[in-house]
Amino acid sequence: MTISDETLMAYADGELDAAARAAVESAMREDPQIEARVAAHRTLRRKVLEAYSAELSEDVPERLLAAARGVESTRSKVVNLEDARAAMERRASRGRPLRPQWRTTGTIAASLIAGVGLGFFMWGHTESPLMRNAGGALVARGQLAQALSNQLAAEQSRDSPVQIGVSFRAKSGDYCRTFALSGAVSPSGLACRQGGEWQVQALTQEPGAAGDSGYRTAGSALSGTILKSVEGQIAGEPLDQAGERAARQRSWAAPDR
Amino acid sequence: MNTSETSQSIHEQIVTLLPRLRRFARNLTRNPHDADDVVQIAVERALTRLDQWRSGARLDSWMFKIVRNAWIDELRSRGRRGKIFLAAEAGENIGTDSMAREAELLSVQSAMARLPEDQREAVSLVLVEGLPYREAAEVLDVPIGTLTSRLARGREALQALLGTEGEAT
Numbered sequence: 322m323t324i325s326d327e328t329l330m331a332y333a334d335g336e337l338d339a340a341a342r343a344a345v346e347s348a349m350r351e352d353p354q355i356e357a358r359v360a361a362h363r364t365l366r367r368k369v370l371e372a373y374s375a376e377l378s379e380d381v382p383e384r385l386l387a388a389a390r391g392v393e394s395t396r397s398k399v400v401n402l403e404d405a406r407a408a409m410e411r412r413a414s415r416g417r418p419l420r421p422q423w424r425t426t427g428t429i430a431a432s433l434i435a436g437v438g439l440g441f442f443m444w445g446h447t448e449s450p451l452m453r454n455a456g457g458a459l460v461a462r463g464q465l466a467q468a469l470s471n472q473l474a475a476e477q478s479r480d481s482p483v484q485i486g487v488s489f490r491a492k493s494g495d496y497c498r499t500f501a502l503s504g505a506v507s508p509s510g511l512a513c514r515q516g517g518e519w520q521v522q523a524l525t526q527e528p529g530a531a532g533d534s535g536y537r538t539a540g541s542a543l544s545g546t547i548l549k550s551v552e553g554q555i556a557g558e559p560l561d562q563a564g565e566r567a568a569r570q571r572s573w574a575a576p577d578r
Numbered sequence: 579m580n581t582s583e584t585s586q587s588i589h590e591q592i593v594t595l596l597p598r599l600r601r602f603a604r605n606l607t608r609n610p611h612d613a614d615d616v617v618q619i620a621v622e623r624a625l626t627r628l629d630q631w632r633s634g635a636r637l638d639s640w641m642f643k644i645v646r647n648a649w650i651d652e653l654r655s656r657g658r659r660g661k662i663f664l665a666a667e668a669g670e671n672i673g674t675d676s677m678a679r680e681a682e683l684l685s686v687q688s689a690m691a692r693l694p695e696d697q698r699e700a701v702s703l704v705l706v707e708g709l710p711y712r713e714a715a716e717v718l719d720v721p722i723g724t725l726t727s728r729l730a731r732g733r734e735a736l737q738a739l740l741g742t743e744g745e746a747t
Contacts, residue, residue, distance in 0.1 A: 327730050334704065336711050365733060368740070369705040372686035376604070377597040382614060385600070388621040389592040549611050 324348050324355060333362035450483075450502065454518060461512050461519035469498055469512055469519045470573065475562045488565050491554040494575040496568050497522070499547055511550045514573035523550040588628060591637055592621060598707060602642055605702040606649050608691050616652060620645040639713045642703065646717065689739035697732030704729055 324345060331337050332345040349356040450465035461469055468483035477485055486499035486509070497513035510524040525546045560568060599620065603613035624631075624644050631640050690698055696718075703714035704725075715725040 326734075327726055330730055330733060331711070331726065334711070361737065362733070365737060365740070366705050368686055369690070369701065369736070370708075372690075373601055373605075373706045376601045379597065379600075381593075381596045381600065385596055385614060385618055385621065386593060388618050388625075389596060390589050391625055552611075 326358065329355065329358050330362050333359055333366060451521060454520075458515075458518075459521045461521060465500065465502065465512075466519055469500060469514075471569065473562065473565050473569065475565075487551065487559040488568065489551065489555045489559045490557065492556045493554075494556075496560075496573040496575065497551075497554060499551060509547055511547050511554075513554075514575070517572075517574075522554070523547055588631075588637070589625075592624065592641065595638055595641055596621075598638065599641055599645055602702060602707055603645050603649065605690065605698060605706065606646060612649075612652070616645055616649045619652070620648040623648060636713060638707070639709060639717050642707065642709075643717045643719075646699070685740060686736075689736050692739060693732050693735055697728050697735060700725055700728035701732040701736065705733075 328337070328341070328345065332342060337345065345355075345359070349359060450461060450463050451459055452462050454460045460466075465483055468477075468481065468485060472481065472483065472485050474485045474488065482503045484501045484503075486501065488496065488498040491497045491513055493513075495513045495515055497511060498519075499509065499511050501509040508524050511522045512519040513522055514520075523546060596617065599617045600613055603616045603620075604610055607613045607616060620641065624641055627644075631637065690701065693701065699718055700714060703709045703717055704711065709717070711722055711725055711729075714729075715722045718725060720728075
C-alpha cells in the first residue's frame, strides 16, 4: 500500500479524519519505512517548535504593549515634524505648554523628514538648528552644524548643547554622525555630510528624556529609530577617535568624491 | 455583555498574543526590528477594525493575517526587497557565539530563513504557531491544497538542510 508523503505529514500534524488515520496506522504497523517517515515528520515538527519556543518568553517591548492596550506610548516616538511644528505654533499663540502630537510610524525614519519647515525647535532660545536648503533637504545650521563639523565625541564637554554620538562612513561613502540636542524638546538624529552640508537623515524625539537632569551618554541617548537608521547605512565599523579626527581634518568630505 | 467589557478583554487577549505575533513577524520579515514595527502597525490596525473580527473566529489567525498584510504593505511602500535579504543574512549571525545546544536551534532558524517565502509562511503558521491547516490557509488566502503542498515542500527543504532525513526519534 502506498501512502503519499503529504498524507503522512497530515497524519503527523493531526489533520486526518478517523478513517484516514486508521489507514495510516495500519500501514505503519506493516511497513517500518512508513513508520520511519512519520517519525521523521514528528521529529522535524518537534525541532522546529523547540527552536522557536524561547522567543515566547522574551520581554515584549513597552510600545507594543501600549499599542495592544490602545494607550499612547510615551517613549521613543518618531516625530512627525509638521505636527510638532503646528503644536509649537499653537503653543506660541495660546501660551500653553507644549503638547506636540507625536505620531508613531515605526518605520523608516528618513521618510519622516518630509514637511519640515523653519523654526521647529525652541532650541537655546536662539535660532533653529535646522533649515531647508535650496534642494528642499533638511540641513543642520548654527550650533548644530558647528558641533557636527568640529566636535569630537571623545573630547566633547557634557555641557555642550549638542552631544555627538557615533560617527561612521555610510555605504554611500559619506560621513555620518548621530547627535542629541539639549532643551525641553531634546531630539536626537542622524546627519550625513553631503555637498558641504550636514543633511539630516533621521530625527526622533523622546519626551522628557534628557531634560534638566543632564545628559545620558550619547550612546544610550540614541533611540531605536536612529540606531536602525545607523544600522541601515553604516559601512563597516564606527569611526574611532583617530578616525573622527582624520575625517574632521578633511572637513568630512567623502574620499571618493 | 456590554461593549466596553468585550473590547477590554480583546485588548488583553491581544497582549497575550503579542509574543506569538512577534515570533510570526520575525519569521516573515527575518529582521527583529521590522518584526516589531510590523506587529505595532498590525495591532493598531486591528484595534480600528475590531468590527471585522467575526466573533467565533480565532483571534490569533485573524491577527496573523493582519500582521502578514501589514508586512506586504510595508514591502510595497519600501520597495526594498533587496535590502531584506541582506538583513536576513545579518540575522543569521545573531548568537553564533552561543553554546552548542543553541547551535541546533539556531540551525533550525537559519534553515527556516533560507526557505522561499511561501514555504516559510506555511511552516511558520503550522509547525511554529500550531494553526490547523484550514486556519493557516485562511491566513495566507490560499486553498488548503496549496497550503499543504507548500508545507510539504517546506518540510522537505528543512529536512534536507538539517540532515534529519530518516532520523528516528
